[in-house]
Amino acid sequence: MYTERMMEHTQAATPIWDALLRHAEIERVSVHVPGHKAGQGLPGAFAACARRLARLDATELPGLDDLHAPRDAILQAEQLAARAWGSDHTFFLVGGSTAGNLAALLATLRPGDQAVVPRNAHQSVWHGLKLARAQAVVVTPDTAPYGVPGAVPPERIARALAEFPRVSAIVVISPTYHGIVSALPAIVRLGRANNIPVIVDEAHGAHLSFHPQLPMSGVQAGADIVVQSAHKMLPALTQTALLHLNGGRVGIDRMRDWLRVVQTSSPSYLLLASLDSARAQLATEGADLIGKAIGRLAAAARRLEATAPGLVNAGAAGARQDPFKWTVSSSLLGMSGYETERALRERFGVFAELSHENHVLFAWSYANSRRDVDAVSEALRKLAEECGQKRIRPPETWGIPAAWSADAVLIDAQQETSSAPLTISLHKAVGKRMAAPLTPYPPGIPCVLPGETLSPTVCEMVLRMLDQGVRVDGLADSEEPSVHCWE
Numbered sequence: 001m002y003t004e005r006m007m008e009h010t011q012a013a014t015p016i017w018d019a020l021l022r023h024a025e026i027e028r029v030s031v032h033v034p035g036h037k038a039g040q041g042l043p044g045a046f047a048a049c050a051r052r053l054a055r056l057d058a059t060e061l062p063g064l065d066d067l068h069a070p071r072d073a074i075l076q077a078e079q080l081a082a083r084a085w086g087s088d089h090t091f092f093l094v095g096g097s098t099a100g101n102l103a104a105l106l107a108t109l110r111p112g113d114q115a116v117v118p119r120n121a122h123q124s125v126w127h128g129l130k131l132a133r134a135q136a137v138v139v140t141p142d143t144a145p146y147g148v149p150g151a152v153p154p155e156r157i158a159r160a161l162a163e164f165p166r167v168s169a170i171v172v173i174s175p176t177y178h179g180i181v182s183a184l185p186a187i188v189r190l191g192r193a194n195n196i197p198v199i200v201d202e203a204h205g206a207h208l209s210f211h212p213q214l215p216m217s218g219v220q221a222g223a224d225i226v227v228q229s230a231h232k233m234l235p236a237l238t239q240t241a242l243l244h245l246n247g248g249r250v251g252i253d254r255m256r257d258w259l260r261v262v263q264t265s266s267p268s269y270l271l272l273a274s275l276d277s278a279r280a281q282l283a284t285e286g287a288d289l290i291g292k293a294i295g296r297l298a299a300a301a302r303r304l305e306a307t308a309p310g311l312v313n314a315g316a317a318g319a320r321q322d323p324f325k326w327t328v329s330s331s332l333l334g335m336s337g338y339e340t341e342r343a344l345r346e347r348f349g350v351f352a353e354l355s356h357e358n359h360v361l362f363a364w365s366y367a368n369s370r371r372d373v374d375a376v377s378e379a380l381r382k383l384a385e386e387c388g389q390k391r392i393r394p395p396e397t398w399g400i401p402a403a404w405s406a407d408a409v410l411i412d413a414q415q416e417t418s419s420a421p422l423t424i425s426l427h428k429a430v431g432k433r434m435a436a437p438l439t440p441y442p443p444g445i446p447c448v449l450p451g452e453t454l455s456p457t458v459c460e461m462v463l464r465m466l467d468q469g470v471r472v473d474g475l476a477d478s479e480e481p482s483v484h485c486w487e
Helices: 002-012 015-024 044-054 073-085 096-108 123-132 154-163 184-193 252-262 269-307 337-348 370-387 456-467
Strands: 089-093 114-118 135-139 167-173 198-201 225-229 241-245 325-329 359-363 409-411 422-425 439-441 471-473 482-486
Touching (some): 073 241, 096 167, 096 252, 114 154, 123 135, 154 167, 167 184, 337 359, 456 471
Parallel strands (some): 198 225
Antiparallel strands (some): 089 241, 422 482
16 A cells, blocks of 8 residues: 555656756846746747746756756656556657657668558658658558548558568557557567567557556557657647657667757757646546546537437447547538538637548547537537538548558659659649648648659649648649649
C-alpha cells in the first residue's frame, strides 16, 4: 500500500512546471533572450493577457534544464512519462509529431534505403523520407466507412516485404486521422521476424494506453518507435508531442542527435511544462477521466443512432475504432460535408475538426464536458430532423483510396531529371508525373505524391476542394490552379 501511494505521488509530480514556477518568482534583470524580457515588452492588448505567462517563457537558465541534454527537471519528466506510457525511453518534443516523424525516419534510414509506408501517411512522413533520401514502398489501406482511408492489413505489409526484400523500416499510421487502429501486434511481429524497426505514427493516439476500453497503442504492442501528438488528444498546448523508444534496434544517442537537428535549439519551457502537467494528469486521473468521457460519448451515439441510423460511424470492419473520433455522414443530413460544417459552425457554434465531400469529423477528448456532447448531439438531431428523408449521393470522387494502386508501389521522390519541372494548369497536368505533392490541409495527407501520375479523379477532387475553400498545399502561385510536373 505504501508503494502504491508513493507511486501515485511520484506520478503526480510535475518537475518542469515546478522548476519554471521557481524561476518565475526570481526578481531579476533580464539581459537574455527572449526579447520581451519576462513580459515587460509585450505590446498592446496582448500584454494584458500574456504578461503573466511570459514570465514562464524562459530559456536554458540556471535552475532549469536543457531539452537536448537533460539532466534535471526535463530528465525526471521524461522518465516519468516513460513509466506512464510503458516505454523504454521517452523524449519530450516541442515541434509536434512532425519533429518526431522526421527524427524517427532519419534515425532509422540511410540514403537509398526503402521503407514500407501507408498511402495515407501524413506529409511529415513523406518529408522525412525526402530528407533521408530514402524510397517508399507504398501500401494501400483498406477503405473504411464513408470512403475514408482505414488500416493496412498485416498481410499486405507481409507481401510488400516479400516483394521488396531491401526494406529497412515499416511505418504504420495508427490510429488514422479518423480513429481507425491497425492490427499492431501482427505488424510488430513482422518487423521482428525481418529484424527491421516498426515506426508507429500515433499522432492521434496519446491517450490510448490509459483505459482498457480503448484500442491498443503502439507502445503496448512493442513497436520500436511511437510518435504521439500530445496536443491533439490530451490537454496540452499546441506543438507538444512525445517520442517513445523501445528495444535496441534504434539507439538512444542516435535518436537524440536527430531530434537536436529537427527541433529548435530554444525550446519553449511553457510548452514543456504543459506536456509535463498533461502527463501527470493522465498518470493519476486518466483512467477515470477517459472512462467517464467514453460513457458520455457512447450514450450520445446511441441517442443519435435511434434518431438517425448510420449517422455516426461506430467502427470499421476489421479494425478497432477510437470512440473519441466521430465520422458523421453528411449525406444522411441531405448536405455535403462542407455544407454540414458551415451549418454546424454558423447556426450552432460547433467547430468540427474536418469536413469532406461526404462527411464531417469530430475529434473529442476527455476534456470535452457533458455540455459539449449535448450541444453537438442536439445540433445533429436538429439537422437530421430538418432534412427528413432527403438524401444526397456523394460525388464519384469522394473516396480518395479509389485513386490509389492496390499493389505495393515503389516511389522514389529523389529521382533526378535533367530538365526543370513544368508549371501548368491542373487540368492540363492530368496524365503527367507530379514534381510536387498536392496536400489538402487538414488533414495533411497528400492526395498525389511526387513521382505519381495525376489522375482525372484526383484532379476533379482537388478542384472541388478549392471551390469549397479548402487549403491545398503544393499548388503553384498563379491565377488559375496550377501544379509542378514533369513533361
